[in-house]
Amino acid sequence: MTSADIKEKLKNRTVGIAGCGGLGSNCAVALARVGVGTLILADFDVVTESNLNRQYYFLSQVGEPKAPCLKRVIHQINPSVSVIAYEVKLDPEHILRYFKDCDVIVEAFDQADQKEMIIETVLSAFPDKPLVIGVGMAGWGMNETIHYRNSGNLHICGDEVTEISESVPPLAPRVGVVANMQANVVLEILLKP
Amino acid sequence: MRIILNNAQEEFCEDIMTVNELLKAKTFTFKMLVVKINGNLVKKDEYSTATIKDNDDVMVLHLVSGG
Numbered sequence: 679m680t681s682a683d684i685k686e687k688l689k690n691r692t693v694g695i696a697g698c699g700g701l702g703s704n705c706a707v708a709l710a711r712v713g714v715g716t717l718i719l720a721d722f723d724v725v726t727e728s729n730l731n732r733q734y735y736f737l738s739q740v741g742e743p744k745a746p747c748l749k750r751v752i753h754q755i756n757p758s759v760s761v762i763a764y765e766v767k768l769d770p771e772h773i774l775r776y777f778k779d780c781d782v783i784v785e786a787f788d789q790a791d792q793k794e795m796i797i798e799t800v801l802s803a804f805p806d807k808p809l810v811i812g813v814g815m816a817g818w819g820m821n822e823t824i825h826y827r828n829s830g831n832l833h834i835c836g837d838e839v840t841e842i843s844e845s846v847p848p849l850a851p852r853v854g855v856v857a858n859m860q861a862n863v864v865l866e867i868l869l870k871p
Numbered sequence: 872m873r874i875i876l877n878n879a880q881e882e883f884c885e886d887i888m889t890v891n892e893l894l895k896a897k898t899f900t901f902k903m904l905v906v907k908i909n910g911n912l913v914k915k916d917e918y919s920t921a922t923i924k925d926n927d928d929v930m931v932l933h934l935v936s937g938g
Contacts, residue, residue, distance in 0.1 A: 701938040788938035790903035797905045797934075801912040816937045827878065829930040830910045841935035848937050 684869065685713040689758075691868050692716040694777035695784045696768055696796055698744040699723070700848055701812045702786030703734035703751075704857035709864060710752040710759045717752065717759055718776055721745045722767035732850040768792075770799040778804070782864050785811040786857070788842070801832065808833060810863045815856040816840040816848050824855055826863065833867075835859040872925040886925070890918040893929070903934040 679687075693714050695702045698721035706717055721744040725735045739747045745763035752761050766772055773796060777783050783804075785796050793811060800809045814837035815824070823837040836856050842848050873882050876897075883896065890906055890913055893899075906913040906921075907930040913921045923929055 697938060699938050786938055788936055790934040790936045793934045793936075793938075794903045794905060797932075798912065798914065801905075801907075802914075812938055813932070814935050814937065816935075829907055829932075832905075832907070832930075832932075834932065838933060839935065840937070842937040853938070 679869065687869060688713045689715040691781045692718065692779060693782050693784060693864055693868075694718040694780035695720070695786055696773065696777070697721055697786035697788070697792075698733075698748045699729065699786065699788055700732040700850075700853035701815075701857045701860065702784065703744070703748050704732075704854050705784055705786060705861045705864075706748055706752060707734050707755065708858050708861035710756045710761075712861075712865060713756065713758070714864075714868070715760065716762070718762045718764070718780060719745045719748055720764040720766055720768050720772065720776060721748075722765060732848055732853045768796070770795065770803075773799050774803055777807075780807065782808045782810060782867050784860055784864060785809060786860070788848075790841075797832065805831065807831060808864075808867050810835065810860045810867075812836050812856045812860055814838045814840045815852045816842040817846045818849055818852060820852075821855070824852070824859070826859060833860075833863045835863060872923075874923060874926065875928045877930060888923050890921050890923065893923055894918070894931070897931075899931055899933070901933045905932040905934065906930065907932075 749761040
């Protein structure tokens with residue numbers, strides 16, 4: 679498949695991204711670069727200086743809400759992507775409403791209870807929709823522990839073990855690896871013949 | 872019974888187990904997790920009633936914070 683074929687295949691596809699932090703911002707940018715037609719972003723938070731160690735934002739955006747910020751970043755890279763940005767703390771009802779027409783949903787939350795919530799919501803309401811989650815990416819090094827596995831439409835990227843803490847923070851390299859693995863899984867699903 | 876647990880063969884002396892019994896037997900004490908039996912999601916309130924039997928394919932996913 680040539681680059682042009684890929685663009686043609688992706689232009690009518692829609693991907694939902696739940697959370698625009700370390701996973702969501704990097705995953706969304708990767709998908710925008712390859713030409714996914716529509717991205718639906720959702721996040722309630724604002725950009726802080728401490729986010730810049732891993733999230734796809736700039737110093738000039740500190741204090742601004744993440745979802746519309748990410749939309750502007752994406753449009754500086756690829757203006758042909760149509761981006762819908764919701765400033766909202768996603769609950770099950772929002773997920774059903776905003777992501778119902780997505781071809782794939784990317785879970786990009788930071789809190790474990792939120793991850794559990796979206797998995798239960800999507801697997802119950804949309805059992806046929808692929809959900810790509812990121813679990814375990816704190817710290818540094820340990821490339822050999824990061825992996826991919828799937829169970830039906832639930833696709834898991836990460837080491838499934840390392841939890842963030844004061845002494846094991848989330849950092850650009852490992853978070854970026856998992857975010858781009860998620861984008862890679864999305865691409866594989868969308869380009870399946 | 873023999874089951875597949877997270878893509879690996881496992882053997883238990885019981886013929887049938889609830890999800891809670893399996894979690895206890897494996898000392899999976901995580902608070903946030905997702906369980907699927909043969910591809911079907913098991914909700915939290917069904918952990919004491921949903922059963923696992925011979926040849927079932929079980930996924931227990933431990934959710935850790937970070938993103």
